[in-house]
Amino acid sequence: MSGPEEAAALAALSERLEAEVACAVCLEPAAEALLTPCGHGFCAACVAALQRAAAPAACPQCRRPLPPGCCRPNLPLRGAAEAAAELSRLAAAAARRPRCAAHGESPRLFCERCRRALCALCRDEPAHRGHPARPVEQAAPRLREMLQNDLAFLQKEREEFKPEGEKRSDELMGTVASERERLRAGFRELQRFLREQEDALLARLDEAHGELAERRGEYVGSVSARRSLLDAAVAEIEKKRDQPDMEFLMDIDSTLSSCEAAKAPLPEPVPSALRRRVCSLSETSELVLGALAEFRADLLSKVDRERAKVTLDPETANPYLVLSNDGKTLRLGKRHQDLPDAPGRFTGSSSVLGTQGFAAGRHYWELEVGDGDSWAVGVAVESVRRKESLTLAMGGIWALRRDWDRGYSALTMPPIPLVLEEEPRRIRVHLDYEAGEVTFYNLENMTQIFQFKASFTEKVFPYFWLWSEGSYIQLCA
Numbered sequence: 320m321s322g323p324e325e326a327a328a329l330a331a332l333s334e335r336l337e338a339e340v341a342c343a344v345c346l347e348p349a350a351e352a353l354l355t356p357c358g359h360g361f362c363a364a365c366v367a368a369l370q371r372a373a374a375p376a377a378c379p380q381c382r383r384p385l386p387p388g389c390c391r392p393n394l395p396l397r398g399a400a401e402a403a404a405e406l407s408r409l410a411a412a413a414a415r416r417p418r419c420a421a422h423g424e425s426p427r428l429f430c431e432r433c434r435r436a437l438c439a440l441c442r443d444e445p446a447h448r449g450h451p452a453r454p455v456e457q458a459a460p461r462l463r464e465m466l467q468n469d470l471a472f473l474q475k476e477r478e479e480f481k482p483e484g485e486k487r488s489d490e491l492m493g494t495v496a497s498e499r500e501r502l503r504a505g506f507r508e509l510q511r512f513l514r515e516q517e518d519a520l521l522a523r524l525d526e527a528h529g530e531l532a533e534r535r536g537e538y539v540g541s542v543s544a545r546r547s548l549l550d551a552a553v554a555e556i557e558k559k560r561d562q563p564d565m566e567f568l569m570d571i572d573s574t575l576s577s578c579e580a581a582k583a584p585l586p587e588p589v590p591s592a593l594r595r596r597v598c599s600l601s602e603t604s605e606l607v608l609g610a611l612a613e614f615r616a617d618l619l620s621k622v623d624r625e626r627a628k629v630t631l632d633p634e635t636a637n638p639y640l641v642l643s644n645d646g647k648t649l650r651l652g653k654r655h656q657d658l659p660d661a662p663g664r665f666t667g668s669s670s671v672l673g674t675q676g677f678a679a680g681r682h683y684w685e686l687e688v689g690d691g692d693s694w695a696v697g698v699a700v701e702s703v704r705r706k707e708s709l710t711l712a713m714g715g716i717w718a719l720r721r722d723w724d725r726g727y728s729a730l731t732m733p734p735i736p737l738v739l740e741e742e743p744r745r746i747r748v749h750l751d752y753e754a755g756e757v758t759f760y761n762l763e764n765m766t767q768i769f770q771f772k773a774s775f776t777e778k779v780f781p782y783f784w785l786w787s788e789g790s791y792i793q794l795c796a
Contacts, residue, residue, distance in 0.1 A: 337407060340352075342360075343379055345365055347362070352400060355385055356389050370385065426455060427455055428441075429458035430450050432450040433450060516607070523600055527597050527600055631672075635672040639654075639655055640652065640669055646674070648791060651786060667708045668784065670699075670782065682749075683748060684795075685748075686745070686792055686794050687746075688792055689744065689790060690744070691790025692722065692790060693787035695718040696746060697716060697748060699716045700715040700779050701780060702777060719768060727739055741764075746762055757771040
């Protein structure tokens, strides 16, 4: 009989016995049972109540008189009632006893390796076969002792428990607030300084512009006056040249003076000193803009420490790949280039690596792939095969690929097809070396495209593959 069946039988027997020893008046097991002269048994309390209620009292079952003092103790019924109470207690205990969830049996053993109570059927299962097991009666005292020791330790810990995490958090929050205010003050001061410099430079440029406008007005006036002189001198000469000699010589001095005035050189449109000042201002403006660009780049590099300055390594590029002079753009050439077969050069696939490798830390770089196909970007280990035909899913490469059919895939083993809501044109590749993660993002909205999980044991490099003349890969500045 199984544990649940045994408990049910015990409960049924208890109910039957309780019914047999129940007092006919209160229907509860007869407490301090008395036997009437007519042979019936009742609780002592119920008999006393009957005798107080009526005189003479009558037996509730046969109605025979029950004069005072006629009843005597009913020892058998008392014993049966006590046995019924004990049986009821045992039945309740059996019902409360823990049962094996899988088999319904009462656990008798304790698996010391799994730290779990087992029934006989559980003990024979493969999960516990060969594990040390003790009877519950032996295991419980040992575990009680262990728990008692733990209790003493934890009670002591509780008494001495004075964590300072909140204090440290408050200190760090104070540091953050202080740094925030310092940054705000620093940027306000920098903005004030930049505005002052901007106003000063613009004022100098405005002054030069005003002088140039004034000189231009003067020059335009001179040109207009000269044009009038030229017109007048030409007309006067044309009139004078055909006059008789005496008439011709009468006021020739005036005519010659008009000619001399008309032939006089025009003034400089812009004085040399003003030209030099404008050139100097232009050089200053160029220097300031360059300094601002350098400052911005330097500030970004200090704030965004994860951004890597990736350039393409010409020593690793396949001879069919054409790299820009700055190492930022990659295209597929029309013919094989005559390049030295360096040890690190890819000759089995149209691949190239970045110049900088990573053996620790978090890094990212961004690139543009345009609307072409047959490209792949990601990372590759330093030992990736280079002199033989390379299948990108063979290992050592974690890349996002766009195939000739314009479908996308993650180059795992085997490759995983990807269904993307948007075709990424600008992509961020993020490497977390310690976490073993290579993550790709659509740079337009920073949605995650795919994430590889890996375990890096050597240096890894930015990896690029291209096999379409209409495609390109360009690293973002």
